Amino acid sequence: MTNFITLNNGYQIPQLGFGTIQQFDKQIEDNVAFALNHGYQLIDTANRYGNEVEVGKGLKLSGLKREDYFLETKLGPTLYENDQAIDDTLKRLGVDYVDVMILHHPVNNYVYAYKMLEKAYKEGKIKAIGLSNFRVEQIQEILDQCEIPPMIMQVECHPYYPAEHVYDFCKEHHIQLQSWYPLGHGNSDMLQEPVFVELAEKYHKSTVQIILRWHIQMGFGLVPGSKSMDHIKDNANIFDFELTDEEMKQIAAVNKHEPFYHVTEESLHRMATTKCNFE
Template sequence: METFRLNDGNQIPKLGIGVNQVRSADVGPALAHAFEAGYRSVDTANTYLNEVAVGRAVRDSGLPREEIYLATKVWSTDSTYRRMAVAIDRTLERLGADYVDLLLVHQQYGDYNGAWTAMEEAVAAGKVRSIGISNFNHRRLTDLVSRATVLPAVAQIERHPYFQQREQKEFLERLGTVVTGWFPLGRGDRELLAEPLFAELGQKYGKSPVQVILRWHLQDGTVVIPGSTDPAHIRSNSELFDFALTTQEMDRIAAMDRNKRFHNLPELVERVIFQSMRTDYDKRQR
């Protein structure tokens, strides 16, 4: 599996599988197909309520732990120094893991600076290899970076051809922060997947429109973590490393940006919802 180098010296696989909204019962089969197809990276989160199942699937794979890149996220209700320290230990217990490769603070709310300090300490304690952020706007990102000792190694942002976030991506790249695009397929949006340009390029390279989109992400320097429970999709989403788009083709896809996001809650609503969510993850996911 090809990797990107992170600003902390670690490597992250360019391709992983995301398990957002995948029920625990479906995680095992999906990850077994993924490992079989060559994936070595999984993206979960406390709020996906499937970390126990992810940990079990990793162990059941029989692959050495160090061959699998395990990423998870702690929710904003645990964004204080003390709560984050506890949340990290609980997360490791649910995953049945001694460490995670990547830990992200899931949202930009709460005392994210205090939470970040606890994350930095978790790196020093060997519980976490790399730390990063998810869904931070420019203002909160600059606030965090101005106080941090360790810069974010990875930032997850919504990203697909209709919503490319060029400025944010370039700012992150100046920090040496690798971008992971979530909703890389616009959450399977039919209009996006049916864009004639992807069919045209797919025909040229003997690839599907989805493979063309995922290849564009990779060549644009972003990690992709497409979500799927369909064995055929899981396999084909991994077949991205035997073709390359030209610069002109990359530019044509860049020109498709229409500033259209698929996750679109106003920030005030988001903050109220996100800060009042229950955090009883241990009981709710088995």
């Protein structure tokens, strides 16, 4: 079973996706094909991951027709003024369109880049437009200066930090939140929280599956990744149980109001200047 979420343009995408960061070569080809045949219909990648060609090979290896899976990628900041970047991305992936294309970081000329996405959206090369890691005031800048509102905001989000810095704003503007690193970078403290251990025992699931189920019931999109086929399969096995309202309240109590990823001048400079491996 796959849950679908409806974006503000009416387009529907799977709520659960498979993330491919830090996976390369034959491993990612095999994992993409495996994921698409074991509970996932959406694959998430990025220019900066350096694996779009291999992801494209994995899509073909799955044996599925293009209309039977969803594909999401992110434009790298050093390509934000490259008018050929979107077509080159499609070529690397071996597809005629992507379901979601996201601006990866709010650096460099991101307004120009967003207008590039709008053009590709109108041409049918992109079915939905998104942002990643943008602050509220930067999202507002896009809303003020661009024609088509973003449909997805990909952001750090997990029980220790449920996207508090953008959640209300995105809800108000009908922008769908999607969690990267939905397990909090695999943080051991979070995975061992007593509430997750108790719920795992109750539902005969792992603490990882409890946390991923929390995302589903919060209404977030999520793109957990793994290099292990066993874990890939297990991470999709979260649709045969449901947490109660009381249990969701118990999970809310573990919120630490603090992200793992902190934006610094150094990190912004790195994001703005680090080129993709094909540049």
